[in-house]
Amino acid sequence: MSVYTPLDPTQMARLLAPFGYSLVDYRAASHGIENSTFLIDATDRQGRATALVLTVFESLDSDSVHPYLHLLAALAADPHLPVPGPLEDDQGQWQITVAGKPAVLMPRLPGEHDFAVDNNRCSQVGALLARLHQCDTQPLLPLADERQRLLSLRDQLSQLPADQQAPARTLLDAWQASPTGHTLIHGDLFRDNLLWQDGRISALLDFYNACLDHPEYDLAVTLNDWCVTADGKPIAEREQALLEAYRANGGTFDRARLQQALAVAALRFWLSRLAGPVSEHSEGQGSKDPEEFARIFGWRMQGLEGA
Template structure:
């Protein structure tokens, strides 16, 4: 989440009048995240999230995201539910951008991740995968292996501004990933951005999953690989095998992993690290001046990629 587009009071009042959600009491920008403009909208009835879709979001794909949240919520997954306007439509236009209002989930994300949080995440991720299995729409993952080289070419001329040898490491790693990327693992609906700030907890219980705007159809195990990167490293960069083990065991209790999926995890984890190294590098070099957004350090994922390059098999992730 972030704020790139400022919404005036008059524009906001006119927009909210198209819904039956009460009178606006307050609207505050949310600075976390990097993709869309988000506001915490408080009416005299309850709280909502107002999203204006920016940057990499293709407006033609918005019905997929909105429909997916409806689908998962209807099947009992705790996730935001798109709010229909008075005309029944869930997508509208605000300040020249596609926009929607979704329900507000109670809870907060944890900055200090413990093994308990990882143990909660595993089964919740597996349940999300199972509940999404009969979602009728599909969406190609534009930020998977086929999309990484174009991103690299976009940052290559300035990569040395981040790290002197960054371009050389990425070029060699892309050659490896493109040659070795698996082709026949189980495919389904994945979140593709399941970072701690997209998972809410009430006390110590997982209370919801948010921000489905990277969701797509891809290898289910790739979602797990993203979470190995996002949840299982300590602030000092050390990999925590206990966190990985409890997350994976929790997942496997709900949805067993095939031998091929387990074998592929180290390569998928390298690919997930590459994906976020590239997008963070692009954002680091191209974030608009004055945008209310926290830039994320791309070198965090440089270091994670180097770690995964040294993994010989899935057992090193704590898998029993």
């Protein structure tokens, strides 16, 4: 788990009250490294058991959080997307303040984290991404730019092995120089951002890296987690299952851009993991192993050079 802003039961009960809930119990979420997340058991005003999630944002300010909550509300209204939307307090507000930080309370959708991967699950993920990528972006508020995130990670290039720095910089410069896409992408569809129930996807979580860019970049982030071995080698059958389901559900992609995006996405998460956790004062996981994505980056660069 990762908790940077611990809350005691009195604090938790107090923040639930304006939403009409009474605290029964709560615990820190077992996955995620960027924000403080709590899984809450509560009762509503009619005494009915209710499962909730509280997210306290550790690196986003109030203004930055607002577009994401607007996005979640829009996606939650889509019957084809299992996305939880923000709850309103008694003042009609989605965003609240916890320990001086922006926070949001949401319903906890059914299902559990399950990190098993097979071709069927990859197909489900591909179909889900295709539906997400076809969402209308016109009503959305401006979201953070992934290209700016990549720019902010350039300082971490000096932490790479000496022989990797020049090719990594060349790759990143080429991607940054290309036009930005206009598709809504999740940007972080790792296995810990899905819930499963009876072998089916029951919830798509954590849209705080969402932005507008090329669908190939979202596919690349996803393929690099779902379709590689422990040493980072691509698994062709899983990739094929995911991409075929993506196309079958209306998604389209450019193969050459995808090859480039696979290497860029691997580099992005290598660099962000080298940057470390968002806080030195955390309970639990805090950060993940950069070497995982160093290995994936090596394989993806081989694939790009051989394309």
